[in-house]
Amino acid sequence: GNSVTQMEGPVTLSEEAFLTINCTYTATGYPSLFWYVQYPGEGLQLLLKATKADDKGSNKGFEATYRKETTSFHLEKGSVQVSDSAVYFCALRGTSYDKVIFGPGTSLSVIP
Amino acid sequence: EAGVTQFPSHSVIEKGQTVTLRCDPISGHDNLYWYRRVMGKEIKFLLHFVKESKQDESGMPNNRFLAERTGGTYSTLKVQPAELEDSGVYFCASSHLIGGNEQFFGPGTRLTVL
Numbered sequence: 267g268n269s270v271t272q273m274e275g276p277v278t279l280s281e282e283a284f285l286t287i288n289c290t291y292t293a294t295g296y297p298s299l300f301w302y303v304q305y306p307g308e309g310l311q312l313l314l315k316a317t318k319a320d321d322k323g324s325n326k327g328f329e330a331t332y333r334k335e336t337t338s339f340h341l342e343k344g345s346v347q348v349s350d351s352a353v354y355f356c357a358l359r360g361t362s363y364d365k366v367i368f369g370p371g372t373s374l375s376v377i378p
Numbered sequence: 379e380a381g382v383t384q385f386p387s388h389s390v391i392e393k394g395q396t397v398t399l400r401c402d403p404i405s406g407h408d409n410l411y412w413y414r415r416v417m418g419k420e421i422k423f424l425l426h427f428v429k430e431s432k433q434d435e436s437g438m439p440n441n442r443f444l445a446e447r448t449g450g451t452y453s454t455l456k457v458q459p460a461e462l463e464d465s466g467v468y469f470c471a472s473s474h475l476i477g478g479n480e481q482f483f484g485p486g487t488r489l490t491v492l
Binding site for chain 2: 270302308309310311312315355359363365366367368369370371
């Protein structure tokens with residue numbers, strides 16, 4: 267079945283450091299890929315998405331590219347801020363109405 | 379437009395008691411999903427409603443869990459009797475029936491079973 271694997275962390279970075287959170291997936295067909303973020307005390311928010319191979323999703327300085335050849339969707343940000351401290355979930359969905367399948371989440375702490 | 383809301387935000391109960399969680403989807407969203415994150419592990423799907431009908435309940439862990447969506451608006455998830463391993467965060471999400479690409483998530487209900 268479909269599944270998502272991501273580095274679990276926790277990850278601790280200094281402010282302005284470069285961030286990479288690796289995510290790989292297993293799926294049949296052509297799933298849509300997502301990164302969700304959960305800030306402390308808040309609900310899940312969609313950070314970015316990509317719906318087909320080679321698409322790049324981007325938002326708030328974060329980027330991820332849908333790589334079908336490596337079945338990956340790594341999250342990157344060039345310069346993290348303290349306000350980026352949160353839990354990041356890589357996820358996929360097979361069809362428009364299908365359930366979302368999540369990775370285990372990566373906790374990120376950014377220190378000043 | 380108001381987002382997905384969930385009530386309560388936090389519930390603490392003792393093992394063997396009953397708890398009912400409520401989700402109000404975004405108005406007009408016919409798809410409603412329940413998920414949960416247990417013990418800091420991955421968020422797992424529980425079930426999917428289309429209007430008032432259960433489309434997929436393959437993720438429901440056992441018969442102690444009962445979900446309803448009478449009238450196709452808000453939904454409830456009842457746990458009876460609650461066990462220790464039910465502790466976690468329960469998320470609700472909704473999306474449009476037509477072209478329902480993005481699921482919008484609620485803030486979650488944190489359930490603690492003592």
